[in-house]
Amino acid sequence: MIVIAGFYRFPVDQLDAVKPAMARMIELSRAEPGCGHYAFAHDVVEPGLIRVSESWQDEAALKAHAASAHMAEWRAASAAHGIHDRTITAYDVTGSRPL
Numbered sequence: 001m002i003v004i005a006g007f008y009r010f011p012v013d014q015l016d017a018v019k020p021a022m023a024r025m026i027e028l029s030r031a032e033p034g035c036g037h038y039a040f041a042h043d044v045v046e047p048g049l050i051r052v053s054e055s056w057q058d059e060a061a062l063k064a065h066a067a068s069a070h071m072a073e074w075r076a077a078s079a080a081h082g083i084h085d086r087t088i089t090a091y092d093v094t095g096s097r098p099l
Contacts, residue, residue: 001036001096002062004054006088008040012048014081021077022050028070029054034061052088062090 010018022040029038034057043049056062065071078086 001093002056002059003091003093004052004056004088005091006052007085008050008052008078008083009085010048010050011082011084015048018077018081021074021081025070025074028068029065032061032065032068034058035065
């Protein structure tokens, strides 16, 4: 399994405008084969900070996601709404346990 964690930063005045593109990205990504989890979350302390959380079955699923039409749409929409920072990291996970 591959877990993705990171964040995007948007101008605060663009958050409402970018929400429809965020919702579309989430819905279409969750429907992809191999997607275990896909979410964006507003940080409650830092306005404009969007946390990213994903999990993918394997590298093939992640690569297909990266090459999808809705990923290209998301990149264009996020640029149009002033994204000014993007840090995303992939972690290869070999096991898990409940906490």
